[in-house]
Amino acid sequence: MGTIVLDAVTKIYPAADGRSAEVVAVSDVGMTIADGEIICLVGPSGCGKSTVLNMIAGFESPSSGRITVSGKDIFGAGPDRMVVFQSPALFGWMTVWENITFGPRKRGVPKAQYEDDAHRFIKAVGLEDFSAHYPYQLSGGMRQRVQIARALTNQPEILLMDEPFGALDFQTRLLMQELLLKVWSEFKPTILFITHDVDEAIFLGDRVYVMSRRPGRLKEQFEVPFAKPRSIEMLTDTRFVTLKDKILHSIREELAR
Amino acid sequence: MTDKSQMTHRRRRLAVSRWRYPLISLVSIIGMIGVWALITGAELVSSRVLPSPGDVLAQADHMVRNGYAGNPLIVHIGWSLFRAVSGFLLGIALAIPVGLLMSYSKTFGAITQPIFGFFRPIPPIAFIPLMIVWFGIGETSKVLLIFAASFNYTVLNSAAGMRSVPEQLVRAGVNLGLTRWQLFTSVMFPAALPSILTGVKTSAAVSWAVLVAAELLAAQAGLGFIITDAGTFFRISDVFIGILIIGVIGLSIEFLITAFERRLLHWQSKV
Numbered sequence: 001m002g003t004i005v006l007d008a009v010t011k012i013y014p015a016a017d018g019r020s021a022e023v024v025a026v027s028d029v030g031m032t033i034a035d036g037e038i039i040c041l042v043g044p045s046g047c048g049k050s051t052v053l054n055m056i057a058g059f060e061s062p063s064s065g066r067i068t069v070s071g072k073d074i075f076g077a078g079p080d081r082m083v084v085f086q087s088p089a090l091f092g093w094m095t096v097w098e099n100i101t102f103g104p105r106k107r108g109v110p111k112a113q114y115e116d117d118a119h120r121f122i123k124a125v126g127l128e129d130f131s132a133h134y135p136y137q138l139s140g141g142m143r144q145r146v147q148i149a150r151a152l153t154n155q156p157e158i159l160l161m162d163e164p165f166g167a168l169d170f171q172t173r174l175l176m177q178e179l180l181l182k183v184w185s186e187f188k189p190t191i192l193f194i195t196h197d198v199d200e201a202i203f204l205g206d207r208v209y210v211m212s213r214r215p216g217r218l219k220e221q222f223e224v225p226f227a228k229p230r231s232i233e234m235l236t237d238t239r240f241v242t243l244k245d246k247i248l249h250s251i252r253e254e255l256a257r
Numbered sequence: 258m259t260d261k262s263q264m265t266h267r268r269r270r271l272a273v274s275r276w277r278y279p280l281i282s283l284v285s286i287i288g289m290i291g292v293w294a295l296i297t298g299a300e301l302v303s304s305r306v307l308p309s310p311g312d313v314l315a316q317a318d319h320m321v322r323n324g325y326a327g328n329p330l331i332v333h334i335g336w337s338l339f340r341a342v343s344g345f346l347l348g349i350a351l352a353i354p355v356g357l358l359m360s361y362s363k364t365f366g367a368i369t370q371p372i373f374g375f376f377r378p379i380p381p382i383a384f385i386p387l388m389i390v391w392f393g394i395g396e397t398s399k400v401l402l403i404f405a406a407s408f409n410y411t412v413l414n415s416a417a418g419m420r421s422v423p424e425q426l427v428r429a430g431v432n433l434g435l436t437r438w439q440l441f442t443s444v445m446f447p448a449a450l451p452s453i454l455t456g457v458k459t460s461a462a463v464s465w466a467v468l469v470a471a472e473l474l475a476a477q478a479g480l481g482f483i484i485t486d487a488g489t490f491f492r493i494s495d496v497f498i499g500i501l502i503i504g505v506i507g508l509s510i511e512f513l514i515t516a517f518e519r520r521l522l523h524w525q526s527k528v
């Protein structure tokens with residue numbers, strides 16, 4: 001169903017003007033994300049993590065190489081691959097409820113089919129009392145939670161998350177991580193999750209990919225040796241600490257290069 | 258102090274501060290009329306040059322009862338409003354879709370941008386003589402002039418508004434599975450609305466200003482006509498009345514559009 005395959009994918013951004021050079025954002029990336037797997041992508045900033053995600057989302061197309069989802073080439077973006085953006089891309093003129101149900105409403109999905117989910121997810125992110133509020137009336141963290149509820153209400157086979165919890169405070173972040181794992185255990189979506197937080201990457205991921213500095217390549221991958229469902233106890237497990245140490249070293253090498 | 262008395266205290270302070278600036282404005286208006294009355298009362302200038310507030314009021318009463326130049330006052334106001342509002346509405350009705358198209362098609366934008374950009378800084382009244390030569394002194398030339406002025410001030414704002422819609426918002430829409438048309442009407446248009454309305458407000462102000470200029474030159478009825486006609490015959494009170502009505506209607510238009518804008522853009526954060 002939601003298998004993502006990248007084969008020798010390279011992305012070159014053209015020069016913005018005559019003086020600047022073109023940017024090789026990612027180079028020769030090959031990866032397979034199995035159906036229902038959670039992959040976390042870490043790496044120095046500017047190494048091309050978002051570029052990889054945007055190509056899978058269909059916002060950008062590869063300069064060379066091939067990307068398939070469920071065995072098919074992708075044409076543009078669609079609700080089968082829901083993106084959670086780094087900063088909340090909400091529609092300011094719509095209420096929280098309207099934002100969350102916007103996709104299904106516009107696609108002509110009958111109300112009965114999305115209403116329960118919308119209620120459920122708005123509650124899951126703790127915003128049931130704010131459904132009639134407008135985004136400007138919410139804090140940054142609350143807006144981000146609306147975006148997450150909106151993505152989930154579309155019941156995507158694939159979730160593409162670009163540092164979604166980066167701006168949240170520690171407690172909310174922990175709640176969101178647990179919510180994500182709970183949602184995963186119900187629907188088993190395939191998840192590509194970009195983060196700069198190694199703890200988060202290990203807590204959520206089945207595998208963690210480390211990307212090299214620009215032009216970004218896949219440098220190393222690590223299996224996370226914990227079965228799901230996971231709980232926060234694992235954060236203090238020695239295997240967790242060892243793995244974290246290895247991943248940090250791998251990233252560190254890139255920064256020092 | 259108890260909690261309750263503190264609350265009423267605070268509430269009173271809030272009430273005072275809410276009315277503070279409107280009150281100051283009111284005093285300013287009364288003061289302005291007072292200075293006017295003083296100058297004319299002390300006969301510093303001849304009443305043929307500057308009539309007193311009382312004279313103007315009396316003449317206004319006369320004009321309301323008897324009309325001006327064979328037409329009731331309301332007919333003059335009606336003609337002016339008709340010309341201004343029709344030209345304004347036609348202008349923005351065309352400008353908004355054309356502006357949106359300019360940002361949608363780069364080619365169309367490249368074709369039209371320099372043309373509209375060229376006309377933008379030219380005062381619309383500069384075209385009055387041409388309009389009269391081309392379309393005569395009837396309604397066509399006036400409405401066309403206002404239409405063109407109104408169009409020009411909204412079209413570039415619409416285009417700019419569309420261009421400044423954040424890429425991420427468009428991506429979010431595409432991601433949710435919107436068709437091109439839905440994306441246009443449900444995401445890009447509302448997101449560009451603040452900028453479009455800024456243009457519409459300017460268009461409204463310009464329409465009213467251009468109207469009066471057009472009527473100064475060629476009209477048999479209208480507020481601009483009253484001013485020129487009265488000026489020609491040295492009926493200064495009538496000139497004053499014309500100016501006052503134009504000012505009051507101009508303010509009302511601005512007030513209406515601002516109220517409309519507030520309603521439409523309530524979602525915009527003020528911080």
Ligand SMILES: Nc1ncnc2c1ncn2[C@@H]1O[C@H](COP(=O)(O)OP(=O)(O)O)[C@@H](O)[C@H]1O
Nearest residue numbers: 013023025044045046047048049050051052214
């Ligand atoms: N639309 C674009 N046009 C040109 N260069 C871009 C564009 N998007 C990203 N880049 C460049 O590609 C590189 C990788 O960016 P990005 O994928 O956003 O990195 P990351 O998400 O890992 O921080 C950066 O050097 C960035 O400047």
Ligand SMILES: [Mg+2]
Nearest residue numbers: 049050051162
């Ligand atoms: Mg990024």
